[in-house]
Amino acid sequence: MSMRSRFYALAGQALEDDPRVALVSAEIGTGELPAHPRHFNVGIREQLMIGVAAGLALEGMRPVAHSYTPFLVERPYEQVKLDLGHQDLGAVLVSTGASYDAARAGRTHQAPEDVAIVAALPGWTIHVPGHPDELERVFRRALGTDDRVYIRMSEEENAARVDGDGIVVLRRGEQVAPFVLAIGPTLSETLAATADLDVTVAYTATPRPFDVEGLRGAFGSGRDIVLVEPYLAGTSTAEVAAALIDRPTRILSLGVPLGEFRHYGKPAEHRAAHGLDARGIRASIERFLALNDP
């Protein structure tokens, strides 16, 4: 079951189980989500979708808003900023589409910059699950709070879920080995890319708030860190640099490059074109490490 299918099942169950939960949609997913007195499909009106979520939160509800990534956080960005953030109201925003799931649909349906722009607003927790089980864990937890939570689903997923919160070390290299931090669904490709390298590989599905202590505790005494993010390259670079401000480090930031990428095709083709498949990640790491040896 994909993350999206899992979310639809979870959302329907949450409507049954918790009278505080309300679902706000804007046509996307309405065929899969259940009809329910607290499921409000506002039509193709994304500004209203966020405004309605805020109004529900104002009345003590726990709103969950869902749409395709660009229509959930980009089109109604000022509503996300003001109706939720400035009003100090909570909501769970759950997007589908990620950076290039809709490769065939083109740029209008792609939003690799979503995490960067949500992270530019204060008070948001951002989850980028790499597996449907991780999605379920963070979604259930989000429903139990009044926080502002953005959950970014993807059709890409890792071979297995990772348990644990924050930064989790999955493979330990030598003490001074390069440190590779994979976020969300980049993990399987990252593990494949580094299988025969002396590197430490760590993982997180929660880039915000960034797990500063987790990184500092896991980093070892090396100098090199590679950040692999499934969205805009460099989105978490400042967080990594700030976390390690007292250590001499070099950072390689991998992700979707900034630019108008005018191609259609398949997600795997986009992943490869952006250097986020195992081959591309490996090549980038090798070039980066070679810079160590003048």
Next chain:
Amino acid sequence: MATITSLGYDDLPELLTRLTGDEKHDWSSLSTLDVLWVLHDRVLGPDDRFLLSKGHGPAAFYAVLAAKGLIPADALEGFGSFSSILGYHPDRTLVPAAGIGSGSLGHGLPIAVGAALTGRRVYSLVGDAELDEGSNWEAVQYAGRIGLGSLNVVVIDNRSSTYHWPGGVEKRFTLEGWSAVRCDGRDHDAIEHAFAAATGERPHVVVADVERKR
């Protein structure tokens, strides 16, 4: 919403003078003054929610809140200063009685729709030029189509929208299924009656006619 009157309508000029330090201004020209007073003095019940969407020029709003004891009158003197709770646009985290923080136009009405969906009776005040913002029409269309009878909106119509046309406000609301009443925005009884015309079966808009802004 508290309805205990500590000061009256005639006290508003003094409160506004405390707010601005301007002793010569004709405060009766404030476009929202009479509607805000009637809402807080006669219309809003203890379980109702009021959301000021037109956050520009909140002087009248602050004066009414002070008159009703919802903000301390002493706060008026610091209007707009660094440590004041009263800014040129309200912030609900500083002034809970403000309902929402506003300033950027076109946000209050969509939020009011969300609150009204819970069954709460909600009132929101917007300006006729604020209705230029498309986000309002997303809310007007949706509320009309689902017959959101707990939602009430008052439009302060001083014809400040560049593309205003006579009767356009209520025509567009009624086209989307709202009940609508235009009234003299300075006549307190007329304003009260216009709100009372709401049936609860569909959303209701009061178009409060006030003099053109100069």
